[in-house]
Amino acid sequence: MIPRVSRGGKLVCTHVQEQAWRGKWTNYHIPFALRLTGEVDTGALGRAVLGLVTRHEALRTRFFEQDGTPYQVIDPPPARTPFVLVDLDHEQIVAWVTEEVQRELDLTVGPVFRAALARLTPTEGVLVLSVHHFVSDGWSLRVLTAELSQLYAAEVAGTDAGLPEVPVQLADYAAWQRDWLRGEEPRSRLRYWQDQLEGLELLEFPPRRPEPGQDLTGASLRRHVPEDVCRAVHGYARAHGVSLLSVLHAALVVVLHRRTGQTDISVSSSFSGRSHAEFETVLANLAASLILRARLSDAPTFAELVRRCHRLALGAAANQDVPLQTITEAMHEVGVPDLDEAFRVHLTLEPRGHGLRTPHLGDVVAEPLAGATGDNPGRLELTVNEFDDSRLDLLVDYIPELLDAEWVGELVEEYFTTIATELARPDRVIGTAR
Numbered sequence: 001m002i003p004r005v006s007r008g009g010k011l012v013c014t015h016v017q018e019q020a021w022r023g024k025w026t027n028y029h030i031p032f033a034l035r036l037t038g039e040v041d042t043g044a045l046g047r048a049v050l051g052l053v054t055r056h057e058a059l060r061t062r063f064f065e066q067d068g069t070p071y072q073v074i075d076p077p078p079a080r081t082p083f084v085l086v087d088l089d090h091e092q093i094v095a096w097v098t099e100e101v102q103r104e105l106d107l108t109v110g111p112v113f114r115a116a117l118a119r120l121t122p123t124e125g126v127l128v129l130s131v132h133h134f135v136s137d138g139w140s141l142r143v144l145t146a147e148l149s150q151l152y153a154a155e156v157a158g159t160d161a162g163l164p165e166v167p168v169q170l171a172d173y174a175a176w177q178r179d180w181l182r183g184e185e186p187r188s189r190l191r192y193w194q195d196q197l198e199g200l201e202l203l204e205f206p207p208r209r210p211e212p213g214q215d216l217t218g219a220s221l222r223r224h225v226p227e228d229v230c231r232a233v234h235g236y237a238r239a240h241g242v243s244l245l246s247v248l249h250a251a252l253v254v255v256l257h258r259r260t261g262q263t264d265i266s267v268s269s270s271f272s273g274r275s276h277a278e279f280e281t282v283l284a285n286l287a288a289s290l291i292l293r294a295r296l297s298d299a300p301t302f303a304e305l306v307r308r309c310h311r312l313a314l315g316a317a318a319n320q321d322v323p324l325q326t327i328t329e330a331m332h333e334v335g336v337p338d339l340d341e342a343f344r345v346h347l348t349l350e351p352r353g354h355g356l357r358t359p360h361l362g363d364v365v366a367e368p369l370a371g372a373t374g375d376n377p378g379r380l381e382l383t384v385n386e387f388d389d390s391r392l393d394l395l396v397d398y399i400p401e402l403l404d405a406e407w408v409g410e411l412v413e414e415y416f417t418t419i420a421t422e423l424a425r426p427d428r429v430i431g432t433a434r
Helices: 017-024 042-055 089-100 139-156 170-181 185-197 228-241 244-260 278-280 301-318 324-332 404-423
Strands: 029-037 062-068 069-074 083-085 113-121 124-132 219-224 264-271 288-293 347-350 365-368 380-386 392-398
Touching: 017 062, 017 069, 017 113, 017 170, 017 324, 029 089, 029 139, 029 278, 042 113, 042 139, 042 301, 062 392, 069 170, 083 365, 089 113, 089 124, 113 264, 124 139, 139 278, 170 185, 185 288, 185 301, 185 324, 228 244, 228 301, 228 404, 244 264, 244 288, 244 301, 244 404, 264 301, 392 404
Parallel strands: 083 113, 264 347, 347 380
Antiparallel strands: 029 124, 029 365, 062 069, 113 124, 219 392, 264 288, 380 392
């Protein structure tokens, strides 16, 4: 059981927050824009937003610095609904959304969460939710949208939403993490990463890299994974008792191997960082980007590579609580270069039921608004979304100044082809002629 700490005095920050504060990485927020079709009960929506801010201390937390160290301050629930409502014409909406998405959230002044609705007609509108990355991640957004749906429905019906008390708040998690990092368990888990990353060879991919100070704007490419490829991936994973991620990871390793000629292939992947059931509803930036290092110097078959990737994912998940900065510092001591360079290609699987969900606002249809996203972190990101009917979608985020759309499109087609051909003959050695 994670203990609840006293709210009196200075409240410590998480390890990630402290490193971000000292590194001046404090201006990144996560916006989420929705086009709404239907008559929104704005009063109920405002009260639902107030319910979120009341339930989750992270949404009403500010930060201050003392002797170079950041601390938390939790404000009481606001007396008024923290909700912005404006009436606009259709020709004004693009500029308004752009402004809302780019509006900074000040950690020292607050709020770190903002909800704004632009009403175009009685049955048309756009809702923008923005939450600072300092207190949230992708999992946190799923919690927020799910609870917003329940709170809105209850407000419309005039009933209680029946949401259970949040068992762990951000301040509780931060204090627990500090105590945990002083124990023996993190030291043994750190040894896992030292063994995994010793002698790491950096991946020379993508081929072009940003110049210092270069202004970079992200772009996205979305493709449906062909049905035959979806069936092959699901069928192979079920038949061999491996995860979907391990099959997708192995195929990506093959693509990178063929494009670079390297046999030491590092791909980063996202893990929730929620290793305790009590962490599942806490709003915090707990997501861990971890390095999955696959080696092909012994010319394995694709089947063996999939098994290796499966073991890598299991090992990373079991040791995901060690902060990346702790791993980086430990690797510096043994001569491994800056691990930031090992995050140039990122693969994430969003399993069915775990992707970002749009809130259900009664009869109102809510659809994600294309293009209303935050900053691209500057790496090549592949995100595979799994749907309930076993369909797979691939979203590739990239920097057009470094990689043109045609190059990215060719890479995606090569990825799909590689999955199909390798699964058709999984016992052949990787790299042999076909």
